[in-house]
Amino acid sequence: DQQVKQNSPSLSVQEGRISILNCDYTNSMFDYFLWYKKYPAEGPTFLISISSIKDKNEDGRFTVFLNKSAKHLSLHIVPSQPGDSAVYFCAASAVPGGSEKLVFGKGMKLTVNP
């Protein structure tokens, strides 16, 4: 039951370039989307979120885009830095549907090469 899908397991980019991480979802009840970053031996760290009433949210080098009609969101990191190398998880929730839980994708490993 893959309600949140991150179809690419890994991405490698050069320092200074743009990283684009993609996520698709199937549950139309999802209305809040988050990106988490995870380093080895640590818990997921919140990065950025977006509500379904928006199509874009920006925080410094990180921008999340939401396309509700396509049930697709993406995370852009510009410029990418070596410290951004981590596993990135897309997550979604459907709070107005009565659920507080986060549904995670499988994650994507980003490697930023110096």
Place this chain on the structure above:
Amino acid sequence: EPEVTQTPSHQVTQMGQEVILRCVPISNHLYFYWYRQILGQKVEFLVSFYNNEISEKSEIFDDQFSVERPDGSNFTLKIRSTKLEDSAMYFCASSLIAGVTDTQYFGPGTRLTVL
């Protein structure tokens, strides 16, 4: 910056034994969660807890699992009789409120190994 803490970082136990995983959520948070990640798989929701009772649980959270907030700071996950397939990273999370603008903050995890 306030953070969620978890103890122990690694727990090894024999199949059939009881384990208790401990978490200290961020102090002013009101909602508490447990998630787990089996090696190589995605992070999965187990249970959410608010106002001293379970508010939501997944199908994974069967009668072998229980949660408790024994005092004003700790939040625990008990597995009554561990199975080999319970081996995973267990993450505790907390949030101030549950809502479209809220964020869940995760602890570093406890790696549970069942032998």
